[in-house]
Amino acid sequence: MTKEPAIRVRDLVKKFGSFTANDKLTFEVHQGEIFGFLGANGAGKTTAIKILCGLTAPTSGEVYVTGCNVAIQPEKVKKNIGYMSQRFSLYDDMTVAENIWFYAGIYGMDRQQIRGRISQLLSEMGISHIRNTLIRDIPIGWKQKLAFLVAVFHDPPLVFLDEPTAGVDPLARRQFWELIYQYAARGKTVFVTTHYMDEAEYCDRVCILSEGRIAALGTPNELKKLWNARSVEDVFLRIARPNHNKN
Amino acid sequence: MQRILFIIRKEFLQIFRNRFMVPIIFVVPVVQLIILVNAATLEMKNIRISIVDNDNSSVSHGLSDHIVHSPFFKFVPQEGNNLNLALRRMEKDQTDAILVFPDRFSESIHKGQPADLQLLINAINGMKAGITSSYVAQIIRNYFASSANELNVNASVQPGKTIHQVRISPLFWYNPELNYKIFMVPAILVILVTLTGALLAGLNLVREKEMGTIEQINVTPIGKFEFLAGKLIPFLIIALAELAFGLVMGKILFRIPILGSLLLLFGVVVVYLILVQSLSLLISTVSNTQQQAMFLIFFFMLIFIMTSGIFTPVESMPVIAQKLDWLNPVFYLMRMIRMILLKGSTLKDILPYILPMTGYAATMFLIAVRAYRKTT
Numbered sequence: 273m274t275k276e277p278a279i280r281v282r283d284l285v286k287k288f289g290s291f292t293a294n295d296k297l298t299f300e301v302h303q304g305e306i307f308g309f310l311g312a313n314g315a316g317k318t319t320a321i322k323i324l325c326g327l328t329a330p331t332s333g334e335v336y337v338t339g340c341n342v343a344i345q346p347e348k349v350k351k352n353i354g355y356m357s358q359r360f361s362l363y364d365d366m367t368v369a370e371n372i373w374f375y376a377g378i379y380g381m382d383r384q385q386i387r388g389r390i391s392q393l394l395s396e397m398g399i400s401h402i403r404n405t406l407i408r409d410i411p412i413g414w415k416q417k418l419a420f421l422v423a424v425f426h427d428p429p430l431v432f433l434d435e436p437t438a439g440v441d442p443l444a445r446r447q448f449w450e451l452i453y454q455y456a457a458r459g460k461t462v463f464v465t466t467h468y469m470d471e472a473e474y475c476d477r478v479c480i481l482s483e484g485r486i487a488a489l490g491t492p493n494e495l496k497k498l499w500n501a502r503s504v505e506d507v508f509l510r511i512a513r514p515n516h517n518k519n
Numbered sequence: 520m521q522r523i524l525f526i527i528r529k530e531f532l533q534i535f536r537n538r539f540m541v542p543i544i545f546v547v548p549v550v551q552l553i554i555l556v557n558a559a560t561l562e563m564k565n566i567r568i569s570i571v572d573n574d575n576s577s578v579s580h581g582l583s584d585h586i587v588h589s590p591f592f593k594f595v596p597q598e599g600n601n602l603n604l605a606l607r608r609m610e611k612d613q614t615d616a617i618l619v620f621p622d623r624f625s626e627s628i629h630k631g632q633p634a635d636l637q638l639l640i641n642a643i644n645g646m647k648a649g650i651t652s653s654y655v656a657q658i659i660r661n662y663f664a665s666s667a668n669e670l671n672v673n674a675s676v677q678p679g680k681t682i683h684q685v686r687i688s689p690l691f692w693y694n695p696e697l698n699y700k701i702f703m704v705p706a707i708l709v710i711l712v713t714l715t716g717a718l719l720a721g722l723n724l725v726r727e728k729e730m731g732t733i734e735q736i737n738v739t740p741i742g743k744f745e746f747l748a749g750k751l752i753p754f755l756i757i758a759l760a761e762l763a764f765g766l767v768m769g770k771i772l773f774r775i776p777i778l779g780s781l782l783l784l785f786g787v788v789v790v791y792l793i794l795v796q797s798l799s800l801l802i803s804t805v806s807n808t809q810q811q812a813m814f815l816i817f818f819f820m821l822i823f824i825m826t827s828g829i830f831t832p833v834e835s836m837p838v839i840a841q842k843l844d845w846l847n848p849v850f851y852l853m854r855m856i857r858m859i860l861l862k863g864s865t866l867k868d869i870l871p872y873i874l875p876m877t878g879y880a881a882t883m884f885l886i887a888v889r890a891y892r893k894t895t
Contacts, residue, residue: 322734325738326738326893326894327734327737327738327893327894327895328894328895329894329895346893346894347740347742348740350738350739350740351740353738355734355735355738357731357734357735357738359730359731359734360731361730361731361732361734361735362732363529363533363732365533365536365537366529366532366533366536370529370532373525373528374525374526374528374529375735375739377521377522377524377525377526377528378522378525378526378736378739378741378746379739379740379741380521380522380740380741382521422735
């Protein structure tokens, strides 16, 4: 039997007034892959990810996530996905454990489950000692990891990460990608946006967005071969160059 | 249902961790009660009055004595018996009213002829002027009623006719001493629970929008009903605690009567809070910043409070305004809290108000739930 893709998007269009943020996006994301969504700032990455999560309604087009139509069954989709927003979304005035309890609670997990998983995951990540520290008092690298932990705490088959490594140092970025690999290794699908091109090399497949359209889609190697480039960064620059001044 | 508990727990954690919140919750009621109740009183004391006596008789002296010794008036003595001087004083705001006895005032009285008195009142504050005029009129009436035999005349009765005196003695129910503070304390309690309940719940929701945490919540499968109920309940509980605290302070500071059932009062306030909180959640749903929400909430709150009958009876407003008051949440509670506390009204007495308010509250909550968008 053929596996239903984790995400299936056809002719997705999103307009804000006369501005077209997403222009006829069509792509599929397979189950268990790390799918990179690349693009310059303003290319429409965040808009697309919000539509896939059911946070924003598309102007037109079909979006299926984990087999459900987002427009028709948004709540069913939400049970199956995790989302880490570009804007940091943990509560500053609550501790690590309190934040996790809250989000796990509104995902409908029961207390027994939460209690066990908190200890397990925090120790796996090596941050058990900050369990009762307020979020505002911990360094940004750890905050990012915690935001990831909150996004996947209910163990969804698909997780969306919107620029998860923005603003953190290279070491913390590397560590963060290890978390992503560990998660994908368990057969989960990861949809990640970034504008760090070195991170694109870590993805199974990448999709490069430019001015709301898909400019390239394939494995990093395919793209490099196709564009005759040494790295994904080169590919990106070649795509971006004609419109260099506009960005 | 369990999800609601998780939200409530989180809100309480944040409220009590906020160093501003706890003092605000307990200091605000005391300050509001003390300042507002004393400031909002309409009771008139120490109205300054000057007397120009051109008659200089035992009648004019007697009447002046009564006015000067009344607790409502403070006599402003003046040199010379000059109306112009007295008027100048009024222009300089050194006196509020001038009572002028014309010459031959007592002569007319003794002859049983109509006698005129002139009362000049500074009416910049119309309400105060009205009260001054009625106080003076009352003193004059009482003076002539009590001294009619002594003067051997009756001010209002023609000589030669039998004197039938009709005594009118008003009895004031529920607040026999006409203590304005007893009237105002329940009103201030209404403002207190409204501020706490409505403003805090509304601002809390917009704050999540500003911080971006609302997205993380909207991406979970939580129901809109559960989410809004979870946002509403913590501030409802805090507002009820404020009400309890305010009642105790009102009892201690102003000895307000609590004639009706407290259980009934709290029940009414729960319904009221659901109503005003739903309104403010609705406002926060359409606002993007705390500033917008605050402005809108205050806009509505001011109108609601001013037309609620807080100072003046709703019955003396224009008919159209009275009809519109059935849309004013504050009107319902303003009326019911006074009925329950001051009159000892029972559930049966307040039915005409509690029933429509309950329907209104349920409707507004459902509208707020419908208007809330997890997908924008």
